[in-house]
Amino acid sequence: MITPKYIIKKKKRLRLRKSIRKKINGVPEKPRMIVGRSNKYMYVQVIDDENHKVLASASTLEKELKTQLKSTKDKDAAKLMGKVIAERLKEVKVETVAFDRNIFPFVGRVKAFADSARENGIIF
Numbered sequence: 001m002i003t004p005k006y007i008i009k010k011k012k013r014l015r016l017r018k019s020i021r022k023k024i025n026g027v028p029e030k031p032r033m034i035v036g037r038s039n040k041y042m043y044v045q046v047i048d049d050e051n052h053k054v055l056a057s058a059s060t061l062e063k064e065l066k067t068q069l070k071s072t073k074d075k076d077a078a079k080l081m082g083k084v085i086a087e088r089l090k091e092v093k094v095e096t097v098a099f100d101r102n103i104f105p106f107v108g109r110v111k112a113f114a115d116s117a118r119e120n121g122i123i124f
Contacts, residue, residue: 016103024100025049033085033097033117033124035110040073042109044085046097056088078109082116089122099124 026032026049036043045057058065058081060072065084069077089097104110118124 013103020100020102024098026098030096030098031055031094032100033122034100034102035104035113036102037104037109042072042078042081042113044081044113046085046089046092046094055092055094056085058085058088073109075109075112078112079116082113082118083120086117086120086122095121096123 024032026047028048028050031046031048033044033046036045041060043057043059043061046055047053048055060066060069060077060081065077065080066072068080071077089095099114101110101114106114114124
């Protein structure tokens with residue numbers, strides 16, 4: 001029996017996520033910042049893996065971000081999200097994070113987000 005391509009692709013992504021999670025772990029002093037994206041939106045969460053808590057999160061789905069953006073799926077949206085997550089992390093008094101880009105390559109929106117977060121004072 002031949003396995004459909006979408007199942008092979010899904011298994012590959014799960015394997016990649018698992019191997020990344022072995023290397024990157026969030027602790028209270030240095031939580032894990034995980035980035036997710038779809039064709040339309042972008043999401044980010046800062047997670048303390050020891051206590052299983054989400055310290056901060058941001059998404060281009062939020063109304064306050066959507067009103068400031070022309071489009072939710074471009075680099076400008078990623079830059080704004082980097083600024084917003086940096087502000088939210090400063091409120092929680094977190095300055096350093098472990099950056100987890102998930103299965104996404106470090107180009108385009110992911111790179112724009114990371115650069116913006118670094119410019120606004122987050123160290124990783």
